[in-house]
Every structure is written in structure tokens, then in C-alpha cells.
Amino acid sequence: MDELLAQFIVEGRELAQQAADDLIALEREPRDRQRLESAFRAIHTLKGSVGLFPLAPLQTVLHAAEDLLGAVRSGSEEIDIEAVDPILATLEWTDRCIDEIEVSGELGPGAGRQAEQLLQAMSRTPVMSAGSPPAGNAGENPPWARTLFDACPAAEGPLVAVRYVPDRDCFFIGDDPLALAARVPSILNLSVHSREDWPAPEELDPFRCNLVIELVSSAPLTDVEAVFRLIPDQVTVVSQLAPTVPDPGRRAGAGAPLLTMTVRVDTARIDRLLDIVGELYTAKNGLASLADLLRTVEPGSAVARRAAATQLEFDRLLTRLRQGVMGVRMVPLAQTFRRLPRVVRELSGQTGKKVEIVTKGGEIEADRLIVEGLFEPLLHVIRNAMDHGIESADARSAAGKPAIGSIAVTADMQGDQVAIAIADDGAGVDVERARALAVRQELVSADIASGLPEEGVLELLFAPGFSTARSVTEISGRGVGMDAVRTAVQALGGRVSMSSRAGQGSTVAVSLPTSFAMARLVVLEAGGDRFAVPMNAIAETLRISRSELVAVRAGLAFTLRDRVIPFVSLAEVLHLTSTSGESILLLVVEREGGGRVGIGVDSIGEQTEIMVRPATGLIRHSRGIAGTAVLGDGRVLMVLDLEELTR
Amino acid sequence: VSVEFRDGTIVLAGDCPVASGETLLSQLLTHPDAIVDMTNAGSVHTALWQILIVCAPRIVPPATEGIATKYILERIGARGSWL
Numbered sequence: 001m002d003e004l005l006a007q008f009i010v011e012g013r014e015l016a017q018q019a020a021d022d023l024i025a026l027e028r029e030p031r032d033r034q035r036l037e038s039a040f041r042a043i044h045t046l047k048g049s050v051g052l053f054p055l056a057p058l059q060t061v062l063h064a065a066e067d068l069l070g071a072v073r074s075g076s077e078e079i080d081i082e083a084v085d086p087i088l089a090t091l092e093w094t095d096r097c098i099d100e101i102e103v104s105g106e107l108g109p110g111a112g113r114q115a116e117q118l119l120q121a122m123s124r125t126p127v128m129s130a131g132s133p134p135a136g137n138a139g140e141n142p143p144w145a146r147t148l149f150d151a152c153p154a155a156e157g158p159l160v161a162v163r164y165v166p167d168r169d170c171f172f173i174g175d176d177p178l179a180l181a182a183r184v185p186s187i188l189n190l191s192v193h194s195r196e197d198w199p200a201p202e203e204l205d206p207f208r209c210n211l212v213i214e215l216v217s218s219a220p221l222t223d224v225e226a227v228f229r230l231i232p233d234q235v236t237v238v239s240q241l242a243p244t245v246p247d248p249g250r251r252a253g254a255g256a257p258l259l260t261m262t263v264r265v266d267t268a269r270i271d272r273l274l275d276i277v278g279e280l281y282t283a284k285n286g287l288a289s290l291a292d293l294l295r296t297v298e299p300g301s302a303v304a305r306r307a308a309a310t311q312l313e314f315d316r317l318l319t320r321l322r323q324g325v326m327g328v329r330m331v332p333l334a335q336t337f338r339r340l341p342r343v344v345r346e347l348s349g350q351t352g353k354k355v356e357i358v359t360k361g362g363e364i365e366a367d368r369l370i371v372e373g374l375f376e377p378l379l380h381v382i383r384n385a386m387d388h389g390i391e392s393a394d395a396r397s398a399a400g401k402p403a404i405g406s407i408a409v410t411a412d413m414q415g416d417q418v419a420i421a422i423a424d425d426g427a428g429v430d431v432e433r434a435r436a437l438a439v440r441q442e443l444v445s446a447d448i449a450s451g452l453p454e455e456g457v458l459e460l461l462f463a464p465g466f467s468t469a470r471s472v473t474e475i476s477g478r479g480v481g482m483d484a485v486r487t488a489v490q491a492l493g494g495r496v497s498m499s500s501r502a503g504q505g506s507t508v509a510v511s512l513p514t515s516f517a518m519a520r521l522v523v524l525e526a527g528g529d530r531f532a533v534p535m536n537a538i539a540e541t542l543r544i545s546r547s548e549l550v551a552v553r554a555g556l557a558f559t560l561r562d563r564v565i566p567f568v569s570l571a572e573v574l575h576l577t578s579t580s581g582e583s584i585l586l587l588v589v590e591r592e593g594g595g596r597v598g599i600g601v602d603s604i605g606e607q608t609e610i611m612v613r614p615a616t617g618l619i620r621h622s623r624g625i626a627g628t629a630v631l632g633d634g635r636v637l638m639v640l641d642l643e644e645l646t647r
Numbered sequence: 648v649s650v651e652f653r654d655g656t657i658v659l660a661g662d663c664p665v666a667s668g669e670t671l672l673s674q675l676l677t678h679p680d681a682i683v684d685m686t687n688a689g690s691v692h693t694a695l696w697q698i699l700i701v702c703a704p705r706i707v708p709p710a711t712e713g714i715a716t717k718y719i720l721e722r723i724g725a726r727g728s729w730l
Binding site: 211 | 676694719
């Protein structure tokens, strides 16, 4: 993908998110001038970036949103809440447009129509119907134009700045951008920049335009615009505005270029680094066995000692390297938390329940995949809370609670884990009803259910298929319940549990690692394929003869030290054909809830220390896959979750 | 002929259309130290200016002044410091 477009996709999403954050905050605090300015700046910059690409419908809509916000800004002290909805809708649409651009490089087929609807919605807001300032003049000049204007301090009267980004293929259709720019009357200054870094001369494509032309003219705006009337999508023309009153929210010297000590790196590059670290670990394991060999063959010799010392040093540096690379991948939880107010706002609209969400601990950092992966389970929990937990305003008033419900998402570090609590102040879980439902849904027998303590009943809520919904609603109750939450959290290497107090609300507690630790894995074969399982999952390995297996109820079992242990064949569980013969190789696995299970495999291979990454993409929702690991030779192994596979 | 190589000099003469860009680039690559003489150049297409910006040869400016001559030429030669 074009580098500039790739950058826009990242920045565009951030700007849309920033503007949405500000607007949602403004709904609560309509007098917050700083938020208003921030939203305006974000939309303004977003519109500017969009202008670099042929995305006319998006630019038109953002332009209108900027005008609308500009009109709000110049109006009364308080923001008109009615203006917020269409702008938020615009930002959500912008997000979807960026998704489309990321996939196909262009806007979807319905973009023009959607843009039209958004424009209409914005024009219907009271502030716009009351008359708006002329388009494009809301607010201040964009930074590039300010730079151009500043370069012509002696000029009299308002100036016009032009930023002309010719299409890359414009030479082919006969355009001569500099000749066109030269037709602008009264040019005071002109500069030419490269759109992307210049290649070496021998790599230059002479027919591809890589120029950005900026100029300042003292001619009237309409005369300047007339020159570019055939290529409006490639040109931004702005009129110089009278100097604005300094913004009190801005620090002195904010006009100077801001030096930040950060650099934006494509996550794929960091992932590649992590792969290399993984390969180094495999190499390290080889080095360790070489050092061991030398110790055995030439005990106490100088070469054996040097090999051992080198190996230790290598270990130490590799650990630091891994920590360094993992550190680069860390992002604040806020990246996911900040998406939640929009979710709650949308659900409030659907349920008719007013709910406020507060987040705390967003500054805590975790691996990017964990932070991103957290969104889905949080979304499910919040949906559940709003649909089933929080009562209607009437019921809340009757119970003596504030009419507006509340959801608090709080993160805390606990050791090397981050604990996230999602607490609502709703009605709590009706334990007796949940107990009865679990029996009716045949998740547990009536006998067992009646003896379960409250925690046990709450645990049943995480069982696949459990649903408390009285009816299938738009929001939850479509079979996507707490089991989806548990699956998603476990895929990230975490745990989840729930507590509830009748009438006071429920709390879902999620505990997650902050990064992916190194795991000792055993490579094994089953049904002709290779897999890996965590070493610590295996209690022991042994070999039995097929004749030792006996049929017990629906399955097979064998006896080990006077205990009957259920048997499953890994190949069968994975729907593969087992190749083992009379003699069966067994992994004995200790189960979480107590008890053991014997898992038949074809062979057991090497052990390796390797990084396990959560399953992504197609295999994300596959049962029994804990993640993937890249071996030293580049092969990717599925890491199995034996507990889940044998459940 | 709008672009020609003569005695260590690349000469641009008359109007230089986009099509002459390829010739100019290949001559600049073959003779990286050649001077580009634009004294008798007429209108020079943006594609050629782009090549001159990237290759940054020494240039004898055109006799007639246009915006490219005025705002671009003075900066060629200091390549890397302004782009």
C-alpha cells in the first residue's frame, strides 16, 4: 500500500477517535471549551489529511462537520447537544470508510449516498439552520498555510495559500502541474516538496509525479480557485484569516514545531523482531546442549568452561533483548478503554437506559495483542450489564437508586498480572433463577444444582449455552454470553470470574498477563501432524498396550496405580487419523477441576523454550487452540490447550 | 531535438515536453557530472524539473524567467537540505 495512505489509515482512526472522545465528554460537560477546541482541531486535521487522497465524499462530509462544529464554537457558551449526534455519526462513518480504504484502497460503492444522508442530518441541526459561516473559513488556517502566510509578512491584504498535490499519474493525462501553478496570478512565493522521499536517481520513475506544490498569492480567492477548477480534488485553497485571539488552552510557544521523541513503527516490523527473538531462543537451546556436550566430553577443560560462559552470557543478553522487544509492544489499556464510552452511548440509545461509564487505570500497559483482544470480552460484559444488569430508570428510582446507571471499569496491577474489574450498579444476578435456568437448559442436574453454593451458580453462567435472556434482544441474548467472554479471555492467557450482590450489582473480574511469557513446550505428533503442548500441563508420560484400554460408559479408560483414568486419542479429538499401533504413548494430564486424563499421541519430540502467542485470525475461535509458536526453522506450530480439548 | 548531449553538456533547447524526460534522465545517469545548459530552453515540463531536482546537476539557467526558474532553480544543488 502507498505509504502515505497507510499513514493516513493509522492517523485517521486516531483523529476520529480523539474527536469522538471529545464530543462524548462535551455531552457531559457542555461548557468544556478545551474539549470543543480539541474536537475541532481533530476534525480539521482529519479533513486535511483526507484531502490528500481522492476521497471526495468523505472530505465533503468532514468539511460539513467542521463547519457545524465551527458554528457551534462561535455560538453560545454551551455546546448545542443536538449538534453532537450527526457529528458522531459522521465520525463513525469515517471509521467505516477507513476500514474500507484499508481493505480495498477506496471508498465503498454506497459512500456517495451515505455522505448525502449525513450532510442532510447536519444541515437539519438548529445551529446550521440558523445560518452558518462561509465554508472553509471556520476556525484557523491549517499549519501549512500559516507557514506560507508567515513567509510573506510584508504583504498587504488577505493572501491566498494553495496546496496542490498532483495525482501521481497526472503526467500521463497531459497535466503539467508547474505550468498550471504558474497560471495563478500574483504569486508571492512558491515552494516544491516531495510527496514521498525521493528515490536515488537510478530508481526515479520519470513519469510519476512525486511533487507537492505550495504557493501564496495576493490575488482574490476566486481568481486563484478558477485556475484549479478542473482538479478540485488535488488542490486545497485557503484564505488568510485575521489573526485569532490566542487560545488560552494552548501553552505559550505551541506554534513552534513540536519535538516529540517518538517514532511510529509498523507493528508488522515489531512482530518480525519478535519472531527473530523466538528463533534465537531455539538457537539458544542448541547452544546449551552443545555446552553440555563439551562438559561431558571434556570435563573441566578450558574450551568447555568458555563454552559454558559464552552460553550464559548469550542467555542473559537474549533475555534482555526479549524484554526490550516485548516492551516496544506495550500499549496503554486506555487504547481499548477509550472505545467504551461510545459503546455505552450507543447501547443507551438501544435500551433506553441511561448509563454512565467510568474507566480507571488506563495508563497501565500490556502487550498490544492483549490490549486489543480485551475489547471483545469487555464489550460482551458491558452489553450483558446494560441488557440484564442495569434496571430501567423507573425500577431504579423505586429501589432508591440514582436514575442513571453506572458501569465502572477499573484496572490494577496485581503482581505481574493486570486485574480488570467491570462493575455495574444494577440488580445483580438472580441466583435462584440462574440455578433453575441451568437445570432447564440441562447444563447441570437438578440434584447437583440444588447443592451448589452461590459462587458455583455464578460459575455456571460461563457455561457454553447458558442464557438468562427472557427474549432475544438486539443487544445480547443471542447465545453470545459469558462463555464467549471466558473463551476470549483464556485465549489471551487470562482468567475471568464473577461476583454479584442482589440489588447492588455484579462485578466481572478479569485477570490477564501483561505480555506473553516464554513457555517450555513439548512438540508431539498425532495423526501425522505436529503440535505443541505446554510442558507444565503434562503430569507424566507412559506407554500402555491397547489391550489395557477398557470401555467405560461412552468412552475408554485405563488403570494407573489403582485409579481408573479416562482415555482420549488426540488424533480423534482433532478429527485426524491416528497412526499408533498396539502400543500407545500417553500423556497424563492433571485437570483443572481435579482428576486426570490420559491423552494418546503418536510420538513425543523435542522440548523447546518458546514464546506462545494467542491465536489470531481464522483459528481464533477454534476450540482447544491456546495459540501459536514459531519454531527456529520458521514452521508455525499450533499450541494445544489440552484442558479444553478433553473437556 | 529538445534534449541533447554535446561536449560534456546536456543541452535543453526549445519546449521540452514530458516525453523528453526519459532522455534527460538517462543522459544524467550516464553522465552524472555533465552540466545542464538551459539557456535556450522554452517551456520545460514538470516531469523534467522533477528529474533535475532529484539528480541535482549544475545548471546554466534559462534566459527567460518563469516560476520554476525563480523558485526551484536556486534550490537545486543544495539537494537534501531543502526537500
